[in-house]
Amino acid sequence: MYVIGSDCIACGACADSCPAGAISMGDERYEISQDMCISCGACIDTCPTGAISEQ
Numbered sequence: 175m176y177v178i179g180s181d182c183i184a185c186g187a188c189a190d191s192c193p194a195g196a197i198s199m200g201d202e203r204y205e206i207s208q209d210m211c212i213s214c215g216a217c218i219d220t221c222p223t224g225a226i227s228e229q
């Protein structure tokens with residue numbers, strides 16, 4: 175599963191890049207809906223802080 179960690183600066187780039195619309199702003203940072211994510215990996219390359227990882 176793909177997850178967004180504490181390095182997120184809430185820039186929103188990943189949400190714009192996600193073809194599944196699975197990323198949205200949460201309480202403290204952006205979050206990935208595991209129900210909607212299709213595991214394409216596009217968001218990892220988009221994030222400027224490397225906050226997204228596959229676990």
Ligand code: SF4
Pocket residue numbers: 176191192193194195196197206210211212213214215216217218
């Ligand atoms: S892996 Fe793909 S589908 Fe999943 S959150 Fe990232 S961009 Fe969206």
Ligand code: SF4
Pocket residue numbers: 178181182183184185186187188189204220221222223224225226
């Ligand atoms: S691209 Fe990275 S820093 Fe920007 S909102 Fe997404 S996870 Fe946060």
